[in-house]
Amino acid sequence: MEDTVALSLDEVRALAHRVLAQLGLSERQIGPVAETIVAGERDECGAHGIYRLLSCAHTIKAGKVVLDAEAVVHDMAPALVRVDGGGGYAQLAFDLGRPILSEKARNCGIAALGLNNCVHFAALWPEVEALAEEGFVALAFTPSHAWVAPAGGTRPLFGTNPIAFAWPRPGTSPFVFDFATSAVARGEIELHRRADKPIPLGWGLDPEGNPTTDATAALAGSMLTFGGHKGSALSAMVELIAGPLIGDMTSVESIAADDGANASPLGGELIIAIDPKSFLGAAAAEHLARAEQIFDGITGQGARLPSLRRYEARARSLANGVRVSKKLYDDILAQLG
């Protein structure tokens, strides 16, 4: 059993604040970035908890984050708002845009928020979950770095291009999913490489475009999308609607801007919020209750809701705090040295 360190969530938060301050990030950005890291650790999403402080450190030291970024709102239309993140982390831009998105969705029934010129290191579920907690149905999309080949192709073009969705559930936590349109996360292939383990066929192609079970070859070549040509089509959609549609970079452009630094992707994100009360009026409660039959239909046959594991972890963490790897904890403390 690996050595671990017990931390309360307040201690996780304090650690994140200390490390991010030491790295020179402005107070304005530290707050929302730290909350995202606390949420990831709390929900036992290993790759999106305090582990991300190391990738923040790497990205900041590579000069790829504007440390004192100021986000600027551009009100484009009654149901559209863009927030230019000024080269800072997306959390700052989202926090500024979220209340405007909410107001527009309540007024118009549906609205969209485009985040531009932001550094992305986090999962999308904290954002769509927050909107569902306000009563909205929410969707989010973002490109990343060009690592993934289109179906039928042999070379990287798409990012891992996640799609996140949240649905408000009266009296309980929202139904949420958030997944990469690549077959697996890039980190999963990296873990296989470190462990010197073969990867299953279907995860990647070697630099010559041939199917491979070699993690190093797949990382040097291209990843594949989930679900064949359907996943590939969805990945193209994410490139388009969270890239050119909002005037921001494609994954090819983002990895070119990275210029070998291996920093977190820079670019855009699209978030859509729909107000069920606008669609349904007084019947909203009745129809939201009817939606519960779908969830009952899933769990009633022994299948799992995609958000369940996180919510179970969250309940544990809120009661007992978290345990993190001693080695990871020491690596993070070393950032303070």
Add this chain to the structure above:
Amino acid sequence: MEDTVALSLDEVRALAHRVLAQLGLSERQIGPVAETIVAGERDECGAHGIYRLLSCAHTIKAGKVVLDAEAVVHDMAPALVRVDGGGGYAQLAFDLGRPILSEKARNCGIAALGLNNCVHFAALWPEVEALAEEGFVALAFTPSHAWVAPAGGTRPLFGTNPIAFAWPRPGTSPFVFDFATSAVARGEIELHRRADKPIPLGWGLDPEGNPTTDATAALAGSMLTFGGHKGSALSAMVELIAGPLIGDMTSVESIAADDGANASPLGGELIIAIDPKSFLGAAAAEHLARAEQIFDGITGQGARLPSLRRYEARARSLANGVRVSKKLYDDILAQLG
């Protein structure tokens, strides 16, 4: 080689009008329904061309279509409109709602159209493609009949729940995809049953919930989603946003309403339109041009755009008309007898 009959597209249209009139469908509905069938035959989507006249005949004779349906518009919010199809075909409701959706999307930047109480027999691409031809980015979703098990489950819960997307391309036809979130279309499994051919593992489960290669067992049991838990999550999303969100039926409720008639599904559909000009202002042309690099990146490595096959077929059909199976043609003529 199967015997075929050569038809001009006008002859296809005239055939559709004659059959639908003979079946008692109102003139108001015949127009848009026939155009959808012409579009399917023109684009050589075998299952969505004149073959669908047989399923229209079946559904109408089963009493599952309101022949003289009147669609009614409900303006819900600045960016939301619902159209109650009155139990008629979705094409009537879409034609009524489309200009309102377009106007709302132009005014607000993003807008949504919910179609309610409609019979659905067609693919969704004609609708999103039409919106993209107007310059919008468009998405469409609809549940169907509960035939598909959730990932990790063993019993039907979801419909085949397609997702369609279209992106406007200056000077050429839109980028469009439209696919079921089931592993394959139900008709594909039916074709295997008729041909007495085994189906691949991953398409379906037998009535006891075990993986099967037997088409009859899968049709009696459950179909599976594409892409494992990710496809299953997307299918759940379609159930929610094109069902309860717009006050309409789930796939479980739709198949219950069918009551064994094996008619086309009755229920809702959600269509979202986004106006790139609202997001981008004067820079819209520049960013739409930049999106072309994504398409070039796909085709430049020998991969195909999902809409290419249809557009190639369309060019052939517009020049030369179509050839349809003599047996199918005779079966359709028999409806006129």
